[in-house]
Amino acid sequence: MSGLKKGSIAVVGAAESDLGLVAQHTTPVDLMAQATMRALDDCGLKLKDIDGLFVAATQVRMGPMSLAEYLRIKPKVFDGTQIGGSSFMTHVAHAQMAIQLGLCEVAVIAYGSTQRSVSRAAASPREFNPYETPYRPILPISAYAMAAARHMHQYGTKREHLAEVAVAARKWALLNPKAWEKEPLTIEQVINARMVSYPFTVRDCCLVVDGGGAIVLTSVAKAKTLKKKPVYVLGIGETLSHANISSLPDFTVTGASVSGAQAFKMAGIKPKDVNMLSLYDAFTINPILFLEDLGFCPKGEGGRFVSGGAIAPGGKLAVNTSGGGLSYCHPGMYGLLVMIEAIRQVRGECGDRQVKNCDVALAHGNGGVLSSQCTVIFGSENTL
Amino acid sequence: MTDLTKQSPLGVYVEHLNKGELAYQFSKDDNKAFFYPRAIAPESGSENIEWRVSKGLGTVYTTTVVYYKGEQPLNVAMIDMDEGYRLMSRVEDIAAEQVKIGMRVKFKVHPGDDKALPYPVFTPAGDAK
Numbered sequence: 090m091s092g093l094k095k096g097s098i099a100v101v102g103a104a105e106s107d108l109g110l111v112a113q114h115t116t117p118v119d120l121m122a123q124a125t126m127r128a129l130d131d132c133g134l135k136l137k138d139i140d141g142l143f144v145a146a147t148q149v150r151m152g153p154m155s156l157a158e159y160l161r162i163k164p165k166v167f168d169g170t171q172i173g174g175s176s177f178m179t180h181v182a183h184a185q186m187a188i189q190l191g192l193c194e195v196a197v198i199a200y201g202s203t204q205r206s207v208s209r210a211a212a213s214p215r216e217f218n219p220y221e222t223p224y225r226p227i228l229p230i231s232a233y234a235m236a237a238a239r240h241m242h243q244y245g246t247k248r249e250h251l252a253e254v255a256v257a258a259r260k261w262a263l264l265n266p267k268a269w270e271k272e273p274l275t276i277e278q279v280i281n282a283r284m285v286s287y288p289f290t291v292r293d294c295c296l297v298v299d300g301g302g303a304i305v306l307t308s309v310a311k312a313k314t315l316k317k318k319p320v321y322v323l324g325i326g327e328t329l330s331h332a333n334i335s336s337l338p339d340f341t342v343t344g345a346s347v348s349g350a351q352a353f354k355m356a357g358i359k360p361k362d363v364n365m366l367s368l369y370d371a372f373t374i375n376p377i378l379f380l381e382d383l384g385f386c387p388k389g390e391g392g393r394f395v396s397g398g399a400i401a402p403g404g405k406l407a408v409n410t411s412g413g414g415l416s417y418c419h420p421g422m423y424g425l426l427v428m429i430e431a432i433r434q435v436r437g438e439c440g441d442r443q444v445k446n447c448d449v450a451l452a453h454g455n456g457g458v459l460s461s462q463c464t465v466i467f468g469s470e471n472t473l
Numbered sequence: 474m475t476d477l478t479k480q481s482p483l484g485v486y487v488e489h490l491n492k493g494e495l496a497y498q499f500s501k502d503d504n505k506a507f508f509y510p511r512a513i514a515p516e517s518g519s520e521n522i523e524w525r526v527s528k529g530l531g532t533v534y535t536t537t538v539v540y541y542k543g544e545q546p547l548n549v550a551m552i553d554m555d556e557g558y559r560l561m562s563r564v565e566d567i568a569a570e571q572v573k574i575g576m577r578v579k580f581k582v583h584p585g586d587d588k589a590l591p592y593p594v595f596t597p598a599g600d601a602k
Contacts, residue, residue, distance in 0.1 A: 223592040239535040287538040
């Protein structure tokens with residue numbers, strides 16, 4: 090049988106670097122290295138055990154080389170695929186290929202950013218596009234804003250629905266000691282905040298903070314010998330639909346409809362089997378689009394689905410329990426932290442925000458301007 | 474056939490804008506218009522491409538208003554052209570907040586300057602068919 094196999098690899102280590110605002114002159118690779126060691130400590134492995142290295146970052150053009158140099162390791166397999174915030178989900182797929190084929194045994198995926206310290210403009214300069222740049226959209230915000238505007242027009246989604254997403258994220262964040270935001274937030278405060286790109290106020294937009302993370306993946310055989318219970322990769326799906334927002338055919342449908350279906354097929358499960366979702370919430374429209382496209386509600390119903398605190402603590406579906414990119418941490422390419430929260434939920438390490446009996450967690454990554462969509466489904470041993 | 478040592482897709486597009494025209498490409502093998510300008514047609518990879526001049530009428534597909542500090546609100550919109558392609562642009566001559574999805578718009582050239590190439594913008598076209 091060919092292709093990626095359900096449960097053929099497992100996550101054994103997961104950690105954030107320091108988050109928030111780091112000291113002056115800290116580099117993105119400092120954060121990657123710190124997170125890598127914490128993730129190794131989490132599973133009891135050493136630097137010399139790493140033989141696969143996967144890195145993407147906006148401030149480090151050739152990530153695998155920079156991190157390998159810093160750590161003085163010589164990985165046999167390496168990959169720097171850069172498709173924005175979902176790069177790390179793709180790295181999981183590539184690590185699984187390599188581990189299944191026996192090309193490497195211990196793969197580390199790492200990320201770091203100092204975008205709050207050096208400014209977003211410096212951390213993530215945009216390419217000139219003669220067909221878009223002259224109009225001065227604030228990218229990526231305006232691209233997502235136009236998706237939200239179309240969704241509102243086509244399906245009657247309201248700004249209050251968007252605000253529900255931000256408020257739910259904040260409620261979860263208040264249960265997470267590592268979250269950047271510490272104060273409660275109301276729907277009115279979201280809607281009345283400073284407008285950035287209609288219909289988004291600054292509270293509809295993710296945080297701009299420093300941070301990084303790392304996860305360690307290995308074969309099932311090795312995973313069973315390590316410190317913590319393995320978290321298995323049950324399913325993966327990935328797709329690219331465009332690079333620039335002008336080339337997205339339907340602004341209300343994302344590639345999550347493709348990546349999600351692939352991941353569910355590989356895992357052999359359905360949305361109703363998922364206990365918790367970690368969705369890349371760069372903007373408040375994102376979870377609404379992804380809940381629809383991943384099959385948790387019908388197309389167009391996402392706004393109504395999230396209303397009434399449905400995705401907040403105590404709601405009908407646990408989404409972004411860390412507080413998400415909106416209220417926990419968003420260091421530019423947030424996809425690795427999206428997975429780390431899902432992994433921790435399956436391990437049962439989430440304290441006050443822990444979802445009960447969380448055997449299956451879905452992590453969905455988004456990159457560019459709704460451009461790359463990658464879904465990874467994680468499960469406990471019970472799900473194999 | 475595009476000889477990229479002689480002529481670029483963006484170069485031809487800008488030549489048309491300099492004449493006050495919005496040009497787009499049509500893939501004769503696919504029987505389909507496409508935008509942005511390319512050396513080969515997407516999907517088929519065909520080089521059997523025709524440059525056409527748009528009639529300049531389109532409909533706002535989606536829109537946003539961008540708020541830069543210390544500036545007037547700025548419109549950014551996606552325009553679905555009647556010939557079957559889409560481009561990012563801006564609707565002028567009305568307040569940025571008044572640009573609505575479904576609004577009919579017509580093309581004019583923003584001339585550009587020393588630093589910027591000319592580019593297409595739009596103005597409200599009433600109920601132009």
